[in-house]
Amino acid sequence: MAGADLSTQFEKISDSAKAANDKIKAAGKKTKDQLDADLANARAKASATADRLDEKASAAADRLDEKADAAKDKASSQSQEVRRKWQAHVAEVRANIDKKKAEHDVKEAEKAAKLALAYALDAIDFAQAAIDQAEYAALDALYAKAAAAS
Secondary structure (H helix, E strand, C coil): HHHHHHHHHHHHHHHHHHHHHHHHHCCCCHHHHHHHHHHHHHHHHHHHHHHHHHHHHHHHHHHHHHHHHHHHHHHHHHHHHHHHHHHHHHHHHHHHHHHHHHHHCCCHHHHHHHHHHHHHHHHHHHHHHHHHHHHHHHHHHHHHHHHHHH
């Protein structure tokens, strides 16, 4: 049963990645106003996802704090530090993008586009790392369950 639930969650990741890829492909044919609306929607979705992840992470951190020994406390601390750094990075990039968006100078717009592209590539790398970690955690959980059953 647990294996099926994990498989369903991984299918959702794949479906989301496919939908995002389709939107990115279609963006080349859209007007600036349409892209601005798409960007606002994507930002709202990303913020909602980040909020949801923060809630889950906080709940998970609370459970870890209650049950974890010193090694797990250290791992939780490192996870929180990575999350804090990522949130700071996201906030900085968004602030820079917002600032650059307000400027009309072509050179500044090109710089903003390069920065946005770099941010997108970083986010993709982060997502891949998260998928890899999720796969490891899921397999570890299934292994632990199988070991407990034997």
